[in-house]
Amino acid sequence: MNLEQMEYIKEIIHTQSMSIAAQNLHVSQSAISQSISLLEKELGIKLFKRSRFGTMPTEEGKSIVHNALKIVESIEKIKEDAQTITSTFKGELKIAAIPSLMNFLPKTLTLFKKDYPQIKVTIIEMESKNILKNIKEHSLDMGFTSIKKSFENSLPEHLLFKKLDYNAYFQVIVPKDSPLAFKQSLTVRDLYDYPIVLYTSQFWEEFIYSLVDNDSTVNVLFHTSNSEVLKKTVAEGLAISVLSSYLLTDDPYVETGRIIPISLADNHFVPDLSFGCIYSEKNPQHALVKKFQEYVSKLVNVI
Known part of the structure; x- marks a missing residue:
């Protein structure tokens, strides 16, 4: 009996397949x-x-598997x-986040760097589809x-998605002297007559256009990836926009x-989304990622 066999058992239980377990562990079946x-x-x-x-x-093997x-x-x-x-954590941690989830990362990083000043941490803003691609390629740790709830179960076995207790909602932002500024909440139809500046991402474009019915159009003034410009x-009174409350x-x-900021009353897009952190079990920095996640949990509940 050896630890290698215990690792094999764990992977077989995880994948329910010896062939897939072998593939994940880079050994022959x-x-x-x-x-x-x-x-x-x-x-015996x-x-x-x-x-x-x-x-x-097997029934008789369950207790052995449990102990393994x-x-x-x-x-x-x-x-x-x-x-x-021994403070042997070392190297660099590369993290990406969509704009809506950038808010709590500076505080997390402050706590993490206090205990691990030797770790270089790079945080960049990125679209969801690019985050997933880079995680798969280990370009990101x-x-x-955010991912669609219907897509969660189709993630590859080695990709772990930990949901965050993140109750974001969207708000329309308007100039202080806009007629809309005096409303308690806004409907989609309230937005049709105003130019909109959009955050540059597939998510925000899908969100805006999902709100529009077939008889209306969206007057997009321009797109920007800079939230300060937006x-x-x-x-300056040039447009209105829609942003996550966290931003x-x-x-x-x-x-x-x-x-x-004014609440959007008929928001129907968000419920299909899950917000969370994603990483690969195959990543060489897996232990360091889990350690950083512990610090995330101090500020945001990880489900």
Whole structure:
């Protein structure tokens, strides 16, 4: 019996397939099969059986499998504790986030850098589709993004998506002297007669155009990837816009009354989205990513 066999058991349980487990662990299927067979012979118990549902633990093997998973979990915890105690975390952590999830990252980074000043952390703003692509390619270590709830179950096995307790809602921002500024809430139809400046991303374009019925058009003044330019344009009275409430938290334009945020009453797009952090189990920086996630949890609940 050895730790390698415990790792094999964990991956088989995770994938419910010896072939996929072998692929994920970069070993041959025969190597896993022979190793498990040797363990079964040593214990005198059949651990797995194959069925149309996949490779599953046998009734008599369930307790052995349970203990094997606990062993792997304990080993991983020991490694993480050792890294923390000896401060051997090193290298660079590359993180990307969609604009709506950038707000809490500076505070998270402040806490993290206090304990791990030797780690270089790069945070960049990026669209959801590009975050997912770069996570798969290991060009990014961690991404804070939104995905459609219907897409969650189709993510590759090695990609972990941890939901955030993120109750964002969208607000229309208008100039302080706009007739709209005196309304408690706005409907989509209230927006039709005003030029709109849009944040440059597929998400925001889909959101705006999903609100428009077939008989109306959206008067887009221009697109920008700079939220400060967007808010300044609204403050100057040139257009209105729509932003996540999180992007308007502690915002100087709002606090000085130069722009007025107003609730969008008939928002129907957000419920299909899940917000969270995504990373790959295959990433060499996996332990460091999990450590950073602990600091995220101090500010935002991870579900």
